[in-house]
Amino acid sequence: MDMLYPRACVGCGEAAGDDFHYLCxxxxxxxxWIRDPYCFLCGDPCYGMIHGQYVCSLCRKALPSFDMARSAASFAGALKTMIHDFKYNGASWLRQDLSSLLAACVRTHWPDSDIDALLWVPLYPTKERERTYNQAMLLAMELAGLLHKPLAGRCLRRIQPTATQTHLTASRRKANVHAAFEVAGGARIAGRRLLLVDxxxxxxATVNECARTLKQAGAAAVYAVTVARG
Ligand SMILES: [Zn+2]
Ligand SMILES: [Zn+2]
Structure with a gap:
């Protein structure tokens, strides 16, 4: 297939490499890549020399509901193009490349993790129908395969059609997603250690609200992993 239809890099259009299917x-x-130093809780990178465990001012102000969040890389350059195409332009074939970044991130930060199951940030049903798929679900499915962990299934639901967060301030984002999620009836959450994917x-704000909802339903731990950090 590669001889007939050579794979082009999503970032620049040149021939793609072998390690990544769609990046040169x-x-x-x-x-x-996001590397030390970053906030021990939310994983947000910071700059400068820091010794010991660092917790950012936002996490100190309000302790997040998730236990820890990590992202593989900054939301910039070719990765930004890749995620945009994956999310909005139907480029679902990019899920392998994006999931391999997630897998590397999870293995790096939680090498001996006792994660019971994976789940994803849900979309509001009409939005999912419009887009025809939930990009976070595709990533979680692929990642579950790579980590040999089960999926928790559709146990988290978005019950409010929240406005897009893109142009909102941090406090507006928090208010925007407040009480936007619920745990589906009969979902096995209590006592489980969950990995949330986006x-x-x-x-x-979104990941935190999901974690808050899951913790309320009795989750023992909620870790969050995303491909990129905006
Ligand atoms: Zn390229
Ligand atoms: Zn933080």
Whole structure:
């Protein structure tokens, strides 16, 4: 198939490499990986010299409901294009490349994790129908396969058609998603250690609200992993 239809890099259109299906070496090398130092709780990168465990001012102000959140790379460059195409332009074939970043992130930060199951940030049903798929669900499904962990299924539901968060401030984002989720009846949440998957995390308001809902339903732990950090 590659001979007939050579795979092109999503970032620049040149021939894609072998390690990533749809990124060339140059675009892959341009990815801004998130590395130390970052907030121990929310994983937000910070700059400068920091010794010991660092917790950012936002997490100190209001302790997040998730136990820990981590992202693989900054939401920039070819990765931004890739996520955009995956989310809005129907490029569902990019899920393998994006999930391999998630898997590397999980294995790095929680190498001996006792995660019981994976789940994803749900979309409001009409939005999911419009888009025909939930990009976070595709990522969670792929990642579950890579980590050999089960999916928790559709146990989290979005019950409010929240406005897009893109142009909102941090406090507006928090208010926007407040009480936007519920745990589906009969879902097995109590006592379980869950890994929540999404594509991008910006202020963490959405992931935090999901975690709050899951914790209220008795989840023992909620970790969150996203491909990118906005
Ligand atoms: Zn490229
Ligand atoms: Zn933080």
């Amino acid at each position: 070496w140059n675009c892959m090398a341009g990815i801004q 594509d991008v995390m910006t202020t963490g």
